[in-house]
Amino acid sequence: MTTRDRLTIRLTVNGEAHTVEISSNLMLVDLVRERLNLQGTRVACDQGACGACTVLVDGRPITACLSFAFTADGAAVLTIEGVAGSDNTLDTVQLAFHDSGVPQCGFCTPGMVLLAKAYYMQQPMPEGADVERWLDANICRCSGYQVFRRALHSTPPREDAP
Numbered sequence: 001m002t003t004r005d006r007l008t009i010r011l012t013v014n015g016e017a018h019t020v021e022i023s024s025n026l027m028l029v030d031l032v033r034e035r036l037n038l039q040g041t042r043v044a045c046d047q048g049a050c051g052a053c054t055v056l057v058d059g060r061p062i063t064a065c066l067s068f069a070f071t072a073d074g075a076a077v078l079t080i081e082g083v084a085g086s087d088n089t090l091d092t093v094q095l096a097f098h099d100s101g102v103p104q105c106g107f108c109t110p111g112m113v114l115l116a117k118a119y120y121m122q123q124p125m126p127e128g129a130d131v132e133r134w135l136d137a138n139i140c141r142c143s144g145y146q147v148f149r150r151a152l153h154s155t156p157p158r159e160d161a162p
């Protein structure tokens with residue numbers, strides 16, 4: 001932090017290092033969408049209630065509309081743009097969503113993919129982990145939950161979690 005209202009943070013986003021000067025009240029969702037132009041992260045409720053803005057910060061799902069950008073200083077952030085491989089090969093979660101016919105509404109889906117990814121990145125998987133309860137954190141406004149559940153149950157746990 002250099003002044004009371006401005007600070008410089010360093011973070012990686014989708015594996016790319018960034019050093020950015022920000023205002024202390026900038027939200028993480030605005031950092032990724034407006035400053036880094038990664039607009040796959042959605043803003044829907046803007047109140048921390050729906051999960052559309054979910055990103056992973058050091059592997060943990062975070063509602064980016066409620067998180068100050070400075071809290072990601074030094075962290076590794078993953079947005080939906082970074083989920084597929086560099087050669088655009090789909091991640092196992094994305095493949096499961098695709099194969100299960102998950103709706104592609106564009107609002108909830110990026111957050112759902114990242115929420116599911118965080119679930120399968122848990123190493124070791126906590127005892128009693130329940131993917132359906134995990135899914136409850138995010139809202140699908142058109143109520144396509146059964147399809148999401150099918151996709152999550154069909155996704156194999158990942159062994160290459162960072």
Ligand code: FES
Nearest residue numbers: 044046048051065
């Ligand atoms: S837009 Fe962030 S939780 Fe809904």
Ligand code: FES
Nearest residue numbers: 105108140141142
């Ligand atoms: S599929 Fe996105 S809101 Fe239902």
